[in-house]
Amino acid sequence: MxxxxxxxxxxxxxxxxxxxxxxxxxxxxxxxxxxxxxxxxxxxxxxxxxxxxxxxxxxxxxxxxxxxxxxxxxxxxxxxxxxxxxxxxxxxYIPERSLHMPSADSGVLISETHQEVINAVRCLTQRQREVLVLRYWSDLTEAQIADSLGVSRGTVKSTASRALGVLARQLETTQ
Known part of the structure; x- marks a missing residue:
């Protein structure tokens, strides 16, 4: 009680x-x-x-x-x-996710030369990668890339030029 x-x-x-x-x-x-x-x-x-x-x-x-x-x-x-x-x-304390994890069979499926190009592309900035992939993989025009990324055609041209220069330097050093 x-x-x-x-x-x-x-x-x-x-x-x-x-x-x-x-x-x-x-x-x-x-x-x-x-x-x-x-x-x-x-x-x-x-x-x-x-x-x-x-x-x-x-x-x-x-x-x-x-x-x-x-x-x-x-x-x-x-x-x-x-x-x-x-x-x-x-x-x-949450660990960061890795940006890119290659697939288990990527080494077998892609020849060594192609793998060098892919590794060099990973060294580019995000915008440079986007421009090159849209231009050479998706076959878009400069105007279409500019519309897709929300930038001017001049930005697309200069970004592509710089990206190709970086790729050329990267591939020269690996050979």
């Missing part, structure tokens, strides 16, 4: 206060947490944990708290900050 609370309220009245607080403040607190963590299931967990912490720390004696809503709001904000810190830490 529960002992009566010091405020003179019965345990049933205190439980009703907690239930009423939960029903009236849960949704606004979930909205607050959602704005902070940008993930509904996590926001709901944060709010549920705040109510559980309130229950653990103060039981059903809400009269002892000056402002239970402020206590919950502070708990939600602190828990959301913790979630964001954990996310940031986890992202910092």
């Amino acid at each position: 529960l002992a009566p609370v010091s405020s003179g309220r019965s345990p049933v009245e205190s439980e009703n206060e907690l239930t009423t607080l939960y029903h009236h403040r849960r949704l606004p607190l979930v909205r607050l947490a959602l704005l902070l963590v940008d993930d509904l299931p996590t926001a709901e967990d944060v709010v549920q944990d705040a109510f559980a912490a309130l229950m653990r720390r103060h039981g059903r004696r809400l009269a002892e708290l000056d402002d239970p809503e402020a206590y919950l709001r502070t708990s939600v904000i602190n828990a959301a900050r913790s979630v964001l810190r954990r996310r940031r830490t986890a992202r910092a």
Whole structure:
């Protein structure tokens, strides 16, 4: 049996206060947490944990708290900050994906000369690769390449010229 609370309220009245607080403040607190963590299931967990912490720390004696809503709001904000810190830490330790993984049979299927050209193309900048692939693999005109990449024809011409120069230098050094 529960002992009566010091405020003179019965345990049933205190439980009703907690239930009423939960029903009236849960949704606004979930909205607050959602704005902070940008993930509904996590926001709901944060709010549920705040109510559980309130229950653990103060039981059903809400009269002892000056402002239970402020206590919950502070708990939600602190828990959301913790979630964001954990996310940031986890992202910092995720290894980078390798940019290119050759297939298992690439060495067999492509002759050594072709492999040298492919390796040299990998040394180009992304725009240079795009221009050369669109020009020589897809057989697009300068105007079509310019439209596809959203650049001028002059940019296509100069990029292709520089890319071919880099390729020539790369292939000279490998031979």
